[in-house]
Amino acid sequence: MSRASIPMSRAQFEERLFGVLRWVVIAFLAVITLAPFYYMLLLSVKPIDALLLDPGRLWVSAQEFTLSTYEEVLKPTSEGGQGFLGMLSNSALASIGAVVLTMLAAIPGSYAVSRLRFFGGRHLSALFLAVYLFPATLLAVPLFVMFARMGLQGSLVGLAIVYIAQTVPVSIYMMRNYFATIPYSIEEAAALDGCSRLQTIRKVVLPLAAPSLMATGLYIFMIAWNEFLFALLFLAATPENWTVSLGLQQLANGIEVSKTVLMAGSVVLTIPVVVLFLAAERLLTEGLTSGADKS
Amino acid sequence: MSLAKQPANTAPDGASSPGDGPGAGGSAPHGPGRKSGLRRRGRPLTRADRENRAGLAFVTPTVVVVGVVVVLPILWTVLLAFQEARLVDIQGMGLLGNWSLDNFRDVFGSPGFWTSLWTTLLYTAGSTLGSIALGLIAALALRKPFRGRGLVRGSMLLPYVAPVVAVAFVWEIALSPQFGIINEWGAKLLGWDEPIAFLSSRSHEVSLLGLHFEVPLALLTVIGFETWRYFPFAFLFLLARLQAVPDGLEEAAKVDGAAPTQRFRHVLLPQLMPVIALLCVLRFIMTFNKFDDVYLLTGGGSGTDVVAVRVYDFLTARFDVGAAAAQALVLAVVLMGLLGLYFTFFGKKVQEDS
Numbered sequence A: 001m002s003r004a005s006i007p008m009s010r011a012q013f014e015e016r017l018f019g020v021l022r023w024v025v026i027a028f029l030a031v032i033t034l035a036p037f038y039y040m041l042l043l044s045v046k047p048i049d050a051l052l053l054d055p056g057r058l059w060v061s062a063q064e065f066t067l068s069t070y071e072e073v074l075k076p077t078s079e080g081g082q083g084f085l086g087m088l089s090n091s092a093l094a095s096i097g098a099v100v101l102t103m104l105a106a107i108p109g110s111y112a113v114s115r116l117r118f119f120g121g122r123h124l125s126a127l128f129l130a131v132y133l134f135p136a137t138l139l140a141v142p143l144f145v146m147f148a149r150m151g152l153q154g155s156l157v158g159l160a161i162v163y164i165a166q167t168v169p170v171s172i173y174m175m176r177n178y179f180a181t182i183p184y185s186i187e188e189a190a191a192l193d194g195c196s197r198l199q200t201i202r203k204v205v206l207p208l209a210a211p212s213l214m215a216t217g218l219y220i221f222m223i224a225w226n227e228f229l230f231a232l233l234f235l236a237a238t239p240e241n242w243t244v245s246l247g248l249q250q251l252a253n254g255i256e257v258s259k260t261v262l263m264a265g266s267v268v269l270t271i272p273v274v275v276l277f278l279a280a281e282r283l284l285t286e287g288l289t290s291g292a293d294k295s
Numbered sequence B: 001m002s003l004a005k006q007p008a009n010t011a012p013d014g015a016s017s018p019g020d021g022p023g024a025g026g027s028a029p030h031g032p033g034r035k036s037g038l039r040r041r042g043r044p045l046t047r048a049d050r051e052n053r054a055g056l057a058f059v060t061p062t063v064v065v066v067g068v069v070v071v072l073p074i075l076w077t078v079l080l081a082f083q084e085a086r087l088v089d090i091q092g093m094g095l096l097g098n099w100s101l102d103n104f105r106d107v108f109g110s111p112g113f114w115t116s117l118w119t120t121l122l123y124t125a126g127s128t129l130g131s132i133a134l135g136l137i138a139a140l141a142l143r144k145p146f147r148g149r150g151l152v153r154g155s156m157l158l159p160y161v162a163p164v165v166a167v168a169f170v171w172e173i174a175l176s177p178q179f180g181i182i183n184e185w186g187a188k189l190l191g192w193d194e195p196i197a198f199l200s201s202r203s204h205e206v207s208l209l210g211l212h213f214e215v216p217l218a219l220l221t222v223i224g225f226e227t228w229r230y231f232p233f234a235f236l237f238l239l240a241r242l243q244a245v246p247d248g249l250e251e252a253a254k255v256d257g258a259a260p261t262q263r264f265r266h267v268l269l270p271q272l273m274p275v276i277a278l279l280c281v282l283r284f285i286m287t288f289n290k291f292d293d294v295y296l297l298t299g300g301g302s303g304t305d306v307v308a309v310r311v312y313d314f315l316t317a318r319f320d321v322g323a324a325a326a327q328a329l330v331l332a333v334v335l336m337g338l339l340g341l342y343f344t345f346f347g348k349k350v351q352e353d354s
Helices: A010-044 A048-053 A068-074 A084-115 A121-133 A136-150 A156-179 A184-192 A197-208 A210-226 A229-235 A244-253 A259-279 A281-289 B002-016 B047-081 B102-109 B113-141 B149-156 B164-174 B181-189 B217-243 B247-255 B260-288 B292-297 B307-316 B321-353
Strands: B204-208 B211-215
Touching (some): A010 B113, A010 B149, A010 B164, A010 B260, A068 A084, A084 A121, A084 A197, A084 A210, A084 A244, A084 A259, A121 A156, A121 B047, A136 A156, A136 A229, A136 B047, A136 B321, A156 A210, A156 A229, A184 A197, A197 A210, A210 A244, A210 A259, A210 A281, A229 A244, A244 A259, A244 B164, A259 A281, B047 B321, B102 B113, B102 B321, B113 B217, B113 B260, B113 B307, B113 B321, B149 B217, B164 B217, B217 B260, B217 B292, B247 B260, B260 B321, B292 B307, B307 B321
Antiparallel strands (some): B204 B211
């Protein structure tokens, strides 16, 4: 115990302080990220009276537990529900459409930008990212008019096309970084074996880039699924095409709907994305940040 | 649309003749025999030529799509900003109507424009700094492995991946003065006298150490939401960079007796600086144009009227397309001005540092 009399050095003191602080921070972060989702889930299985009676309670008792909120949210409007089941399929259609269209548009471009030297190629990738400089609202007006002329307003196809604008730049960025990691020599070997460039891409490069393509596709899906502004602008007048995000917001705006039903809707909206994300977390985080570690 | 079809046609061409570059005029590697009006003096294409053509061919579909859904609309908006345009008559209107600067006069002269711009700046700066600071703290805390780190890491990304509409409503309900859990607990545990309307108080009196001052509560709450929602983004990038810092650097500093704060300041921070700078720029741009979060939480009321929400209001409440376009344009110009300033003053420094 004689060591106690020796004054602690700054390094020792800080080592201990941060050793403790680290756990405090981790606990704090876990609480602020998980608590809102727990709260959402909790409220969605409570009757509204139970919430109003005791707003601060963090659990639900067995006799209170109810799934009627989900029933109300999911049932079609014809049966007095909110029709979220139909909206789920709308969201899925628009999102999958956005994934397919964006990938078709972005794969050749990102390959060219990362691999081929061509006139203007180096400036192009910066140019694609410059798209994000402009507020989405800026794009909304003309797109709205364009689609009205083409008869696409209020349709999911139109929405999927609009989402391309939101997702192409980031997709190119993600895939470009990955293509750059595939060694040239593999492509050269394929070329020596007589593959054309297209064959090389289809048979060699794309299979090798599969993880990145998956990550990019999932990321696009998540962006499209979560998108709200364009859905609001384009679909507000056609309730049968509402996506879940829009439906939920309209539900909250509409005539008295109990908060617990609103939370059930939020859970329905959140679950697909979170499940998808958890299933592919590693893939996604690596796809997004690849390149960030070697700046 | 005729433009969009073009690249689709070139692709099968390239595939049908193996050995060819897929370029529009793709010729066989040793194909001087093939006639081509484009080539001068029958010179065989060099490898670089072919690569150039292939590159252009590959990039064309992407450029066309981006052009149609992004560049054209932006240019159109610029045109609209200089015209009198209402949503009803825009359908039949030609591209070039009557030019005027009325929209800009309206925008700059309308009440609340300058405060709105100032609010946007505060909101953007606050959210950017907040999310990066919290992301950095999180990355430092989760840097070393521990049992359950994967789980914590995964859960920390939830705010970022969850749909904005859903999480905005959770916040709204949790902060509600009537049945929100925050006010309930605040009253119970912290002894709040009366419920606080977080999302609808323009200002709130706070007394700290005997000093009374007003804070823009709704704006702070929205900044808090934005910080919460986007710190995982900063966290991801910073953690990836942190884990790429060679262990030797820190070990050496440790052997020399450097305390953790010193190691962070002199070893880690310089390594992280380029990523932090990049994140600042990215987050600033994204937040500056942000619409959903503020619109869903406060609807732009109570001192949170950022410009993006104003643009939306002009568009949907007044159907004044011209003024909306002008406002969006002003927003974009301000953003580019700020970025220009940033790169003039800091761009060089960051490059030197890295």
